[in-house]
Amino acid sequence: MPTFPIPRTLEEAVDPEQMALLVYDMQVGIVRQIADGARIMERVQRAVSAARDARMRVLFTRHLSLPHELMGASQYRMAMAWQKVDRPELVKPWFLRDSPGFALAPELQPRPSEAIFDKLAMSAFEGTPLQFALRDCGVIAVALVGIALEIGIEPTARHGADLGFLPILIEDACGAGHPDAAARSIESLRFAGDTLFTDVETFCRLLAARPRSGPR
Numbered sequence: 144m145p146t147f148p149i150p151r152t153l154e155e156a157v158d159p160e161q162m163a164l165l166v167y168d169m170q171v172g173i174v175r176q177i178a179d180g181a182r183i184m185e186r187v188q189r190a191v192s193a194a195r196d197a198r199m200r201v202l203f204t205r206h207l208s209l210p211h212e213l214m215g216a217s218q219y220r221m222a223m224a225w226q227k228v229d230r231p232e233l234v235k236p237w238f239l240r241d242s243p244g245f246a247l248a249p250e251l252q253p254r255p256s257e258a259i260f261d262k263l264a265m266s267a268f269e270g271t272p273l274q275f276a277l278r279d280c281g282v283i284a285v286a287l288v289g290i291a292l293e294i295g296i297e298p299t300a301r302h303g304a305d306l307g308f309l310p311i312l313i314e315d316a317c318g319a320g321h322p323d324a325a326a327r328s329i330e331s332l333r334f335a336g337d338t339l340f341t342d343v344e345t346f347c348r349l350l351a352a353r354p355r356s357g358p359r
Contacts, residue, residue: 167289172244208236
């Protein structure tokens, strides 16, 4: 029999010392593409505020576009699909590093104690130091909020589970560009069984009930 804890419920998993909040791609150019972007922003802000109050680690991602000269076949395919064009020469890199759309939304400015990871892939773990940073801090569970559920948050949850982390999806703080696709993502994650689900209200309540550690 194992001698280590096996968290199976939200109450068992919510421990600010061993949990991080990952804010996925809440960028100016992405939030404005979502019909209910303002509602998602308000709920993400609540989750971030609760995590900060509980001294939980908070991390952010940004989706990065490379200039045409550095784009490869997979990046062109992805951009052509997103932008609904059929020729590579019609692709416009939406999220170049210095473009206005690349920046995080002004309502969500990271603190000096928080980190931003820029990525090219959909999973926040692919090609970033995220896994290293989480393991180095002893984090075992990752709460997910942001945009978009059906594009990048589902792959991040799956990848995180494959790496041995416990994904916790804060459903009502995850925006989607396509509601039906987002519903399928949630159904798929529920079927797989290695993700826990909650909402902002419950997440904030559980964090508020935990004893607070010293300043981080």
